[in-house]
Amino acid sequence: MGKTTEMNDRPEPTDPNRRQFLAAAAGVSATVVAPGVILQSVAAAPRSEPVTSEVRWGLLIDTAKCADGCSECVKACDRENGLDLQAMPEGADDALWDNQKVVWIRKVKLQDNQTGRITNLPMMCQHCEHPPCVDVCPTGASFKRADGIVMVDRHTCIGCRYCMMACPYKARSFVHLPIEGQLTRVPRGKGCVESCNLCVHRRDYGEESTACADACAEAGHGAILFGDLADPESTIRKRLSEMASRQIREDLALNTGVRYSGI
Amino acid sequence: MATAAVRWSLVAVGLAWALVAQVVLAADARTYVLAGSKAATLASCVEPTDVMRRQHMQFIKHQRDETVHSGIRSSKHSLAGCVDCHVREEVSAGLVPIHHREEFCGACHAYTAVNMNCFDCHASVPNGPGAELAARAAHQAAGVHVTGEARPDGENH
Numbered sequence: 001m002g003k004t005t006e007m008n009d010r011p012e013p014t015d016p017n018r019r020q021f022l023a024a025a026a027g028v029s030a031t032v033v034a035p036g037v038i039l040q041s042v043a044a045a046p047r048s049e050p051v052t053s054e055v056r057w058g059l060l061i062d063t064a065k066c067a068d069g070c071s072e073c074v075k076a077c078d079r080e081n082g083l084d085l086q087a088m089p090e091g092a093d094d095a096l097w098d099n100q101k102v103v104w105i106r107k108v109k110l111q112d113n114q115t116g117r118i119t120n121l122p123m124m125c126q127h128c129e130h131p132p133c134v135d136v137c138p139t140g141a142s143f144k145r146a147d148g149i150v151m152v153d154r155h156t157c158i159g160c161r162y163c164m165m166a167c168p169y170k171a172r173s174f175v176h177l178p179i180e181g182q183l184t185r186v187p188r189g190k191g192c193v194e195s196c197n198l199c200v201h202r203r204d205y206g207e208e209s210t211a212c213a214d215a216c217a218e219a220g221h222g223a224i225l226f227g228d229l230a231d232p233e234s235t236i237r238k239r240l241s242e243m244a245s246r247q248i249r250e251d252l253a254l255n256t257g258v259r260y261s262g263i
Numbered sequence: 264m265a266t267a268a269v270r271w272s273l274v275a276v277g278l279a280w281a282l283v284a285q286v287v288l289a290a291d292a293r294t295y296v297l298a299g300s301k302a303a304t305l306a307s308c309v310e311p312t313d314v315m316r317r318q319h320m321q322f323i324k325h326q327r328d329e330t331v332h333s334g335i336r337s338s339k340h341s342l343a344g345c346v347d348c349h350v351r352e353e354v355s356a357g358l359v360p361i362h363h364r365e366e367f368c369g370a371c372h373a374y375t376a377v378n379m380n381c382f383d384c385h386a387s388v389p390n391g392p393g394a395e396l397a398a399r400a401a402h403q404a405a406g407v408h409v410t411g412e413a414r415p416d417g418e419n420h
Contacts, residue, residue: 046336046400050329082391145332153331154384182384183391184343189384204334205396 058257076215127257133163344401360387
């Protein structure tokens, strides 16, 4: 397993005072109620400064903990992003619908035919450093945010689906049908391509984690870890330095933000 | 004599017309903020009313790029903020989608035959957890304080 590209490091060690200041500025205020009890304020302040490349969001998925038959992450993603607003059109073919419905996370089961070993993993947008979907987009709608999140600007997406063809991970979906009852935090509609955006609304409101990671932890598996790949002190970076992990299709040298261990 | 009568009647018609025009203008200057919306309780929008009428589309067009590409969610020009404040609540039916023909966005856009498709994707009523966060951010950025005191006819707009 050859590591083809390096992860972004911070240019210099972080000054703890600066970090405290940033935390305060971001409105992530924590109040000490009693010794050992910390009350996190519910409504963090929304972001007022542009995102920077000082952070790079990513996921580490421990496939050893990913349970067969569990789809809590998928369900949580559907609820969080309003993907559960879609319904199969009447009289539609089941197989066709399975192909066409919007999916941001797929549960994938791998089997090594020689040994019979089975691995389960959630597959979503891998948030590449060099995303092929961005390269091919004719309108600039498919883009990488400074903090490493690869997403679609639906205002400029013309629904050509070139990005879906370019993605090696089959991570993107096209919305074929009108949607009603959208959530305020996730505007989405017919005619656009979309995919996992690492719960970008949560990022901008200063929340800690993603819906899938929370749901996985709640289900007792804890297979998904979300964090900042650019911060040497973050849990995800520490975990990455301890355990063997891989990028899927690392031969493509895309430097994915989603890493898998145990495959 | 007959010419004088015609002239006077023309003048009278002219005067009457001017009066009607005044009334129409006055009607034009009236508020379009709907009773039963939070906006009806506020003294002003995030910008002066005449600015909002002419430029709201530019405001939200710039804001959308800042939000989507730079993650800035604290702008006072926010479509979620518009919806939160201007959506009307009916006692029986609850919140009425803002792009419906009789509602705040829909009424003007139907009148001017401007086919907007914001609400093909965006929520037309505040919906889901955290929906109020965007509106609160917009209010704070604009320095507007929501009093919660309803002014039923939405005057002062």
